Amino acid sequence: MDFLSKLFGKKDATKEEKDAFDLFKKIVDEASKEQAAKKPEAKPQPQDPSPKPVEEQHGEEEDGPSGESWGPRMPAEENQFNFNGSYIEYFEKIFNEDFPEYRYEKERSRYSSKITVYTFYKGAKKALVIELMSCSSESKSLRSKCAAEGVPYLRYYYDYDGWWNTRAYVVKRTRSAVEG
Secondary structure (H helix, E strand, C coil), X not given: CHHHHHHHCCCCCCHHHHHHHHHHHHHHHHHHHHHHHHCCCCCCCCCCCCCCEHHHHCCCCCCCCCCCCECCCECCCCCCCCCCCCHHXXXXXXXHHHCCCCEEEEEECXXXXXXXXXXXXXXXXXEEEEEEXXXXXXXXXXXXXXXXXXXXXXXXXXXXXXXXXCHHHHHHHHHHHHHC
């Protein structure tokens, strides 16, 4: 009767409380049986764990709204999940190819192994700080430090469900931040 003691805040349930719980349980069980009888048993379908590009999904029902770099379906555009390499290699490829005028330094955050920090320089001047981090990270200190220094700051989550970090999105957002 642990459930009842939590529900009613008592150590020992009375006979009436036990009877009420039994009746409630019986009603729920019967409703579940009726519901199961109405629905044909669905056979589990094997799932392909890898997301499919949009062009491979024509004819399927829309899963929900989508944006430039987010949504329930993987876009056909190059993104960190269809890139042949790690998310670190993906972002570094973009940094090297689309921002050759900037030098960057890479370091692991001293606060979390789930965070990689890129500091971009134009000549000797610090131009941008980017954190690649897990969506479970809660680090805010680097963002605050950059704000205090007047240095642009960006954050990209590499494991946020439905967020693809498409190449166009990363380039556009990074360019906007670094150029002001």
